[in-house]
Structures are given as C-alpha cells and as structure tokens.
Amino acid sequence: MSDYKMVTPLEKQPELLSSVKNVILVASGKGGVGKSTMAANLAISLAREGYRTGLLDADVYGPSVPILFDIKNQRPVAEKENEKARIIPIEKYGVKIMSIGLLTKEEDAMIWRGPMASKTLKQVIEDTKWGELDFLLIDMPPGTGDIAITMAQDIKKAKALIVITPQQLAVADGRKAGYMFSNPHVQTPVLGIIENMAWFTPANHPDERYFIFGKGGGQQLADELNAPLIGQIPLVMEIEETSDSGKNIFLTDTPSVHKAFQELTNNILKKVN
Numbered sequence: 478m479s480d481y482k483m484v485t486p487l488e489k490q491p492e493l494l495s496s497v498k499n500v501i502l503v504a505s506g507k508g509g510v511g512k513s514t515m516a517a518n519l520a521i522s523l524a525r526e527g528y529r530t531g532l533l534d535a536d537v538y539g540p541s542v543p544i545l546f547d548i549k550n551q552r553p554v555a556e557k558e559n560e561k562a563r564i565i566p567i568e569k570y571g572v573k574i575m576s577i578g579l580l581t582k583e584e585d586a587m588i589w590r591g592p593m594a595s596k597t598l599k600q601v602i603e604d605t606k607w608g609e610l611d612f613l614l615i616d617m618p619p620g621t622g623d624i625a626i627t628m629a630q631d632i633k634k635a636k637a638l639i640v641i642t643p644q645q646l647a648v649a650d651g652r653k654a655g656y657m658f659s660n661p662h663v664q665t666p667v668l669g670i671i672e673n674m675a676w677f678t679p680a681n682h683p684d685e686r687y688f689i690f691g692k693g694g695g696q697q698l699a700d701e702l703n704a705p706l707i708g709q710i711p712l713v714m715e716i717e718e719t720s721d722s723g724k725n726i727f728l729t730d731t732p733s734v735h736k737a738f739q740e741l742t743n744n745i746l747k748k749v750n
C-alpha cells in the first residue's frame with residue numbers, strides 16, 4: 478500500500494478572479510505589434526461605455542502599462558482585509574490598473590525564471606482588490622512561454638484576443654499564439670483577431686488608405702483560426718504619441734482612431750453578450 482496521498486480533481490482550487498465577469502487575455506505571438514497599446518485603449522474604451530474595467534499587466538519582463546497610463550511613479554497601497562493584505566489597484570481614466578512594474582523600481586530588471594514569474598503573477602492577481610468587475614483585460618507577455626500558458630490554463634473563464642500586424646511574419650507568430658490557445662491542455666476560446674497598423678491615411682488625403690505593411694493578414698489569420706477579425710486599427714501618429722506619453726487617446730482630436738476603437742469595443746461586446 479503506497480503512503481502517497483492521492484490528489485483527485487475533486488480537491489478544487491478556489492476559482493481565480495471570481496468577482497470578474499469577463500477576463501480577456503490580450504496576446505500576441507511576438508513583441509512590438511501593439512498588444513499593450515490595444516489592451517490599454519480597449520480598457521479605456523470599455524470604461525467610457527460604463528463597464529467596470531480592470532487592466533492587469535502580465536508582461537513581467539517588460540511592463541508597459543505604467544508608461545501607457547503615465548503612472549510609473551505611483552505606488553499602490555495595501556489594505557488589510559480579514560488579516561490578509563490586499564493591494565488597491567491604481568485607478569486612471571476609469572480603469573483599475575495593476576502591474577508588477579508598479580511594485581518594483583523601474584531600473585530593477587526581472588531575472589525570474591518562468592515558474593517563479595508565473596507564481597508571483599498569480600499571487601499579484603489574487604492579492605489585488607479588484608472588486609466586482611465587468612471586464613479584466615490582461616496584457617500578456619508576447620509569445621507562448623510559461624506565463625502565457627499559466628494564465629490561459631489557470632483562468633478558466635478567460636477568452637483571448639490575438640493582436641497582429643498585417644505582415645506575413647506577424648501572421649506566422651499570431652498563428653503560434655492561436656495554436657497555444659487551442660491546445661487541448663489550454664483550450665482558451667479566441668474571441669477574435671485584432672489587426673493593428675492595418676493601414677495609414679495621410680492627413681492631406683483623408684479618403685485614402687495605404688497598406689504599408691501589406692493587406693489581408695488579419696483576415697487570413699482569422700480564417701485560419703476560425704475566429705472573427707474583430708477589429709482593425711490604423712497606423713496613426715497620435716496613437717504612438719499618446720501611448721508613449723500616457724495620455725488618453727479619447728481626449729485627442731482623432732475621430733478616425735475613436736471610430737476604430739469604438740467598432741472594436743462594440744464587436745467585443747456583441748461577442749461576450
């Protein structure tokens with residue numbers, strides 16, 4: 478007779494993020510396609526629509542969210558609840574924000590191995606006092622590494638958005654992210670594909686679209702993964718300027734950008750409702 482205690486699936490872990498209705502993993506196959514920018518602007522857009530929205534920066538090795546919201550010098554405070562310390566997320570533009578970058582110094586490079594990083598992140602998710610939320614967006618690290626797999630596996634209610642740019646190389650990387658989510662050990666439904674930097678419209682030719690990174694990549698990946706092309710965001714200088722300075726794009730005079738994010742938001746709302 479073995480001394481080992483049998484761990485059965487009946488010994489269930491408490492559900493992660495039970496007070497959140499919809500968890501959306503904003504993922505990409507590689508860095509630099511605008512995943513964090515999409516996650517941040519989508520969170521602001523949902524909050525503007527009146528949804529209680531949070532944003533978790535899960536990119537522990539390169540957290541961008543503190544820059545995107547210009548909160549890198551702010552530090553979240555902790556509060557005791559039932560003898561347990563809970564971290565109060567920083568709130569800006571109506572979004573509750575948490576990032577490892579808010580808990581560490583900017584110059585501290587994260588040199589954790591994958592399992593350590595995943596464990597710490599899970600702890601941060603559990604210890605953050607999110608309250609009741611309609612949406613929690615998670616800005617995932619790029620690629621299909623340890624943290625991405627752990628987030629997708631452990632947050633059972635999560636659904637994914639895959640961000641790509643139109644180039645074939647980006648499509649190939651997005652495809653890998655799609656395969657990770659459909660893997661039988663992961664099984665995270667893909668809500669849709671966001672094609673970022675889809676076209677460029679010069680200010681003096683407002684009716685023209687230049688497909689400088691190619692055309693059709695977003696639709697191609699959507700067809701391959703049997704998911705909708707849920708949004709197309711143009712390449713616009715103001716997106717770069719506002720994200721790098723932590724400003725709210727909806728407070729700038731850029732109707733074409735507002736329209737693109739509004740359409741993306743509406744399509745997501747249709748899918749989740």
Ligand SMILES: Nc1ncnc2c1ncn2[C@@H]1O[C@H](COP(=O)(O)OP(=O)(O)OP(=O)(O)O)[C@@H](O)[C@H]1O
Nearest residue numbers: 508509510511512513514619711712713716717720
């Ligand atoms: N549609 C856009 N138009 C103009 N600039 C954009 C657009 N989307 C993103 N950018 C800019 O591209 C750069 C990369 O974006 P971002 O940091 O969001 O990418 P990422 O995929 O999250 O990268 P990483 O995973 O490496 O952090 C940023 O400077 C951002 O402002």
